[in-house]
Amino acid sequence: MRRRFIVSLTxxxxxxxVGSGVGLVELRRSSEELNSLVExxxxxxxxRDLQRQLGLAEQSLEVSGTVFADNxxxxxxxxxxxxxxxxxxxxxxxxxxxxxxxxxxxxxVGKYKSKFSVFFTAIGDDPxxxxxxxxxxxxxxxxxxxxxxxxxxxxxxxxxxxxxARARVGxxxxxxxxxxxxxxxxxxxxxxxxxRRATEPVNKLxxxxxxxxxxxxxxxxxxREIGRLGVLLEEFNEMSLALWTQARQVERQAVEVRKTRDxxxxxxxxxxxxxxxxxxxxxxxISAYSREIALALARSPYxxxxxxxxxxxxAKSSPLHDIGKVGIRDSILxxxxxxxxxxxxxxxxxTFIGGDTLRSVIGTEADGHxxxxxxxxxxxxxxxxxGAGYPRSLAGEKIPLSARIVAxxxxxxxxxxxxxxxxxxxxxxxxxxxxxDRAHHFDPVxxxxxxxxxxxxxxxxxxTETELSEHDQEDRSESGILIDFRSDRxxxxx
Amino acid sequence: MLGGFQGVPTLRFTRRLLAVFLVPAFAGLxxxxxxxxxxxxxxxxxxxxxxxxxxxxxxxxxxxxxxELGRRFExxxxxxxxxxxxxxxxxxxxLAFLGSFTGALANAQLAMLPVARPVNSDGTSTxxxxxxxxxxxxxxxxxxxxGLRLALVERATTAGYVFPLAYLRSNGVTDxxxxxxxxxxxxxxxAAVMAVLEGRADVGAGKxxxxxxxxxxxxxxxxxxxxLASSPRVPSNALFVSSLxxxxxxxxxxxxxxxxxxxxxxxxxxxxxxxxxxxxxxTKDYAPVLELAEKAAIDLDSYGYINP
Numbered sequence: 001m002r003r004r005f006i007v008s009l010t011x012x013x014x015x016x017x018v019g020s021g022v023g024l025v026e027l028r029r030s031s032e033e034l035n036s037l038v039e040x041x042x043x044x045x046x047x048r049d050l051q052r053q054l055g056l057a058e059q060s061l062e063v064s065g066t067v068f069a070d071n072x073x074x075x076x077x078x079x080x081x082x083x084x085x086x087x088x089x090x091x092x093x094x095x096x097x098x099x100x101x102x103x104x105x106x107x108x109v110g111k112y113k114s115k116f117s118v119f120f121t122a123i124g125d126d127p128x129x130x131x132x133x134x135x136x137x138x139x140x141x142x143x144x145x146x147x148x149x150x151x152x153x154x155x156x157x158x159x160x161x162x163x164x165a166r167a168r169v170g171x172x173x174x175x176x177x178x179x180x181x182x183x184x185x186x187x188x189x190x191x192x193x194x195x196r197r198a199t200e201p202v203n204k205l206x207x208x209x210x211x212x213x214x215x216x217x218x219x220x221x222x223x224r225e226i227g228r229l230g231v232l233l234e235e236f237n238e239m240s241l242a243l244w245t246q247a248r249q250v251e252r253q254a255v256e257v258r259k260t261r262d263x264x265x266x267x268x269x270x271x272x273x274x275x276x277x278x279x280x281x282x283x284x285x286i287s288a289y290s291r292e293i294a295l296a297l298a299r300s301p302y303x304x305x306x307x308x309x310x311x312x313x314x315a316k317s318s319p320l321h322d323i324g325k326v327g328i329r330d331s332i333l334x335x336x337x338x339x340x341x342x343x344x345x346x347x348x349x350x351t352f353i354g355g356d357t358l359r360s361v362i363g364t365e366a367d368g369h370x371x372x373x374x375x376x377x378x379x380x381x382x383x384x385x386x387g388a389g390y391p392r393s394l395a396g397e398k399i400p401l402s403a404r405i406v407a408x409x410x411x412x413x414x415x416x417x418x419x420x421x422x423x424x425x426x427x428x429x430x431x432x433x434x435x436x437d438r439a440h441h442f443d444p445v446x447x448x449x450x451x452x453x454x455x456x457x458x459x460x461x462x463x464t465e466t467e468l469s470e471h472d473q474e475d476r477s478e479s480g481i482l483i484d485f486r487s488d489r490x491x492x493x494x
Numbered sequence: 495m496l497g498g499f500q501g502v503p504t505l506r507f508t509r510r511l512l513a514v515f516l517v518p519a520f521a522g523l524x525x526x527x528x529x530x531x532x533x534x535x536x537x538x539x540x541x542x543x544x545x546x547x548x549x550x551x552x553x554x555x556x557x558x559x560x561x562e563l564g565r566r567f568e569x570x571x572x573x574x575x576x577x578x579x580x581x582x583x584x585x586x587x588x589l590a591f592l593g594s595f596t597g598a599l600a601n602a603q604l605a606m607l608p609v610a611r612p613v614n615s616d617g618t619s620t621x622x623x624x625x626x627x628x629x630x631x632x633x634x635x636x637x638x639x640x641g642l643r644l645a646l647v648e649r650a651t652t653a654g655y656v657f658p659l660a661y662l663r664s665n666g667v668t669d670x671x672x673x674x675x676x677x678x679x680x681x682x683x684x685a686a687v688m689a690v691l692e693g694r695a696d697v698g699a700g701k702x703x704x705x706x707x708x709x710x711x712x713x714x715x716x717x718x719x720x721x722l723a724s725s726p727r728v729p730s731n732a733l734f735v736s737s738l739x740x741x742x743x744x745x746x747x748x749x750x751x752x753x754x755x756x757x758x759x760x761x762x763x764x765x766x767x768x769x770x771x772x773x774x775x776x777t778k779d780y781a782p783v784l785e786l787a788e789k790a791a792i793d794l795d796s797y798g799y800i801n802p
Contacts (some may be wrong), residue, residue: 073570116545117541117545
C-alpha cells in the first residue's frame with residue numbers, strides 16, 4: 001500500500017509538474033516575444049532621434065566648426081544608443097528578414113561612425129572634405145532608411161506576434177487550469193481510494209465485533225493486510241474463534257444444567273405424583289392431552305396465540321402443574337376421606353408452593369419461557385373461567401391460556417382415572433361433564449377445541465390404561481362416588 | 495510606438511496602472527534632475543581619434559567621477575583643435591582633456607589649470623613632434639624642402655603645427671607659402687603621416703606616438719619614411735580644470751584620478767584609457783610648449799582662429 005501510495009503521489013507530482021512546466025514555458029515564451037517586440041519598437045524612438053540628428057548634422061556639415069560640434073554630442077549619443085539597441089535586437093530577434101535588416105543597420109552604423117569621425121577631424125574646404133561630407137550624409141540617409149524599414153517590419157509583425165502571444169497565453173491558461181483541475185481531482189480520487197482502502201479493514205473489524213456482540217462468536221475477517229493492521233486482524237480472528245469455542249462450551253454446559261434442572265423438576269413432579277394416589281402415567285397423559293388440545297386450538301379464535309413453540313412448551317411444562325404437592329403433608333395429601341376446611345386450605349396451597357418453586361428457578365431467557373409457562377400453570381391450573389377457582393379467583397382472559405388448557409386436560413384425566421375417593425368414569429361421561437362446565441369452570445373456546453380432539457384424547461387414555469393392572473381397574477371402577485374434579489377430590493360437607 | 499499595443503486590453507490596463515504610479519515618480523525625477531543640473535560638470539574631449547570610440551573610452555571615467563564626487567560629469571566632444579577655446583568659453587566647459595598646445599592655450603587664455611595626465615602603458619607620459627619625409631625623396635635639410643608639399647595637422651597642435659613652424663623658422667623659413675608649393679592641414683596626425691607615405695605630400699609633421707602606432711600596423715612607415723627632426727618632449731593629453739571650480743573640488747578631482755590605479759574598478763577604467771595610472775601635472779610641465787610657441791612666433795595670449 002505504501003509503495004502504491006508513493007507511486008501515486010509521484011505520478012501526481014509528475015502530472016502537476018509537466019502541466020505547470022508547459023504552461024510556464026508558454027508564458028515565458030510569450031513574455032520574451034513581447035519583450036523582443038518592445039525592444040524592436042524602441043528602434044522607432046531611435047529612428048526619430050536619428051532622423052532629427054542626421055538632419056541637424058547634415059546642415060552642420062556644411063557650416064562645420066563650432067556649430068557642428070555643438071550638435072555632435074547628441075548625434076554621437078544617438079548613434080551609440082542605436083547601435084546598442086540593434087545589438088540587443090540581434091540577440092532577441094531571429095527572423096530572417098528582421099535579422100538581415102538589423103545586421104545591415106549595424107553595418108551602416110559602423111560605417112557612419114568611422115566616416116563621421118574622419119569628417120569630424122577633417123579641416124579645410126578642399127574636394128576631399130566635400131567628398132567626406134557627401135559620403136557621411138549618404139550613409140546617414142541609408143541608415144535612416146534602414147532603421148525606418150526595421151520599424152515598418154516591426155509594425156507588420158506586431159499584430160501577428162501579439163496574436164500569437166495572446167494565443168500562447170490562452171493556451172498556457174488552459175494548460176494550467178486543466179493541470180490544476182486534473183491534479184485536484186486526481187488527488188481527491190486518490191485520497192478517497194486510500195481512505196476507503198485504509199478504513200475498509202477497520203469497518204470489517206467493527207462489523208465483526210457487532211456480530212460477536214449479537215452472539216455470533218467465531219466470525220472471521222477475510223483480509224490481505226500486512227503489518228500491524230494485519231496482525232491486529234489476525235489476533236481478532238483468533239479471539240473470535242476462542243470466543244466461539246468458549247461460547248459452545250458454555251452452551252453445552254448450560255444445556256447440561258438445564259437438562260439436570262428439568263430432570264430434577266420432573267423428578268420432583270413424579271415424586272409429588274408418587275405420593276399422591278393417582279396413577280403413575282398421570283403426568284404423561286396431562287402432557288399428551290394438553291398438546292392435543294393446544295393443536296386443536298390452532299383452528300379456534302385463539303389461533304394467533306398458538307404456534308409450534310407454544311405447543312412444545314405446553315407439553316413440556318404441563319407435567320409440573322402439581323409440583324407443589326411435594327410440600328403438602330402426607331396426612332392431607334394421602335387422606336382417603338373428605339378434607340376439612342383447614343385441610344382443604346392447606347391442600348390448595350400446593351398451587352403457591354409449585355408456582356413459587358418454579359419462579360425461584362426461572363433462569364436464562366432461553367428456557368425462561370418454558371419455566372414461566374410452568375409457573376403460570378402451577379399457579380393457575382385451579383382457577384375457573386367464571387372466577388370460582390383458587391387460589392386467586394381469577395376469571396376469563398386473566399387466567400393464562402396455558403393454565404386454562406391444563407385445567408381441562410387435568411379434569412379430563414381426573415374424570416377418566418381412578419382415585420382413592422372415586423372410580424374411573426367413561427370418556428362419554430367426561431365429555432358430558434366438561435360440556436356442562438363450559439363457560440363455568442372451563443374456557444368455552446378451550447372446551448370447543450377439546451370437542452374437536454376428544455377422540456384423540458380417548459385414544460391416548462386407552463393406550464395408557466393397558467399399562468395399568470387389571471386389579472387396580474376392578475377395584476376402582478364404577479365405585480359410584482361422585483367426585484368434584486374442580487378440587488381433585490370431594491370436600492367434606494359441613 | 496506604444497500605440498501598437500492599444501488593442502490589448504491587459505496591456506492598456508497595465509499602462510494606465512504604470513501611469514498612475516510612474517507619473518509622480520517621473521515628476522520627482524524631473525525635479526531631481528533640475529536640481530542636479532546645477533551640479534553638472536562638462537568634460538571636453540579633443541577629437542584625436544574616432545569620436546565614438548573616444549566617448550566609449552572616457553565614459554567609465556566620468557561615470558566613476560560622478561559616483562565618487564556626487565556631481566554629474568558629462569562628456570562633450572570639442573570641435574576641431576582651433577575652435578576649442580571659443581567653445582570652451584561659450585559653453586563654460588569646466589573640465590577638458592587637452593593636448594599640450596591646446597592645454598597651454600587654455601591656460602594662457604582661460605586660466606585653466608592642468609591637474610593630472612595618464613601614464614601610457616609603456617611608462618611614458620610625454621610625447622614629441624617629428625618632421626619626416628619619404629626615404630626615397632632625398633630630402634635631408636630645410637633647403638631641400640623648397641618647392642615641396644608640406645603636410646601639417648592642425649593649427650592648434652604642438653607636434654603638427656607649432657614644432658614644424660618653430661623648426662622651420664629656426665632654419666630661416668618664415669614664410670611657408672613661399673618656401674613650399676603647398677601647405678595643407680590634414681586634420682589629424684595619422685592623416686598627415688599617411689599623406690606623406692602615400693605621396694600626397696612630401697614633408698610631414700606629427701606626433702611620435704601616432705607615427706609609432708601606425709608603424710606597428712603598417713611596416714611601410716618604418717621602411718619608407720625617415721625622420722629629419724624631433725621636438726623636445728611635451729606633456730601628453732592632460733586633464734585641465736577651469737579656474738571657476740573651487741580649489742576643494744579641484745583637489746578632490748585630482749585625488750580621485752591619481753588614486754584610480756589603487757582600486758579594481760579604477761584599474762578597469764585605466765585599461766579602457768590605455769593607461770597604467772595618472773600622474774600630477776603642473777603648469778611648469780608646459781614650459782617646452784611655451785618655448786616652441788615663442789620660436790614659432792605664436793603669442794598664446796592672443797592666438798585665436800576659427801577653422802573653416
